[in-house]
Amino acid sequence: MKALIIGFGSIGKKHFLALNELGFLVDIVSKSYKFSIYEGKNFTLFKDLNEVNLKEYDLFIIANITTDHFKTLEILDKNIKEKTILVEKPLFEKDINFFPSKNNKIYIAYLLRFNPLIKDLKNLIDINEIYFAKFVCNSYLPNWRKIDYRQNYSAKKELGGGVMLDLSHEIDLAFYFFKDLNLEFGQNLKISELEINSDDFTFLALNSKKAKIHIELDYFSKLNQRKILFHSKEKTIETDLIHNKLNIYDKFNNIKSKTYESNTFKTLQNMYKAILKDDENLCTLEEARKILKLCDEARNG
Structure with a gap:
């Protein structure tokens, strides 16, 4: 399987290593990527999502800044079909009305x-x-x-x-x-x-x-x-x-x-194995929105 990680901060790097060890071919979208230990790995680096042929990938990991999650998820969900999208937690910075195409499987990484x-x-x-x-x-x-x-x-x-x-x-x-x-x-x-x-x-x-x-x-x-x-x-x-x-x-x-x-690495791998099986324990879009609604309520007193 082929995966694309969008955003390459500390959690993006952990996703990369976990997927790589499980045998995925992994590419990266990052504007700020710097040379590192990952140079020895076989991957393609894209500076922008617009450069990517999305049809080539089976799995997408949204691991960029939280405030960019909504925009990134919207772009992916509109332009791919029968794929799996994993959004790093939290889903968004607040509860936002997102209407999925229902053409893809969307999970949130509550690992x-x-x-x-x-x-x-x-x-x-x-x-x-x-x-x-x-x-x-x-x-x-x-x-x-x-x-x-x-x-x-x-x-x-x-x-x-x-x-x-x-x-x-x-x-x-x-x-x-x-x-x-x-x-x-x-x-x-x-x-x-x-x-x-x-x-x-x-x-x-x-x-x-x-x-x-x-x-x-x-x-x-x-x-x-x-x-x-x-x-x-x-x-x-x-x-x-x-x-x-x-x-x-x-x-x-x-x-x-x-x-x-x-450890986090092993737990990430357990989550990816669950994704391959469509495990019922994965956090769904609806469940992640419940979390955001509760956070909004607490934040507003």
């Missing part, structure tokens, strides 16, 4: 759905028994990438940056497990010392039919953690996505633990 811990967690729990869940991602933006964090799109509200969209994996997982969610209370703020104009803190209090759900995200924590906690009458399940560990606690202080081998 944590294909992390082995999440897959086990999905199989372990009866969601109807959960009365409280907490999704936490605390991180420190200056440590994310090698470049000056102030120059990255994450720091810039006008480019679709901000912690709520950047770390919307947690919001997606809340929908993935609980399906229908309502916002009870939301905070989306800039509160830290970071020199950015985007939001660096989000707290969401949600409810489903039977459970209360809290989501906490930030860019400023020097304590790096990414966890999911599920509480039921009989047990508490803790999923640690940084240390790749799943713990089950019962009422008698007994603990069952399982450790996994997992």
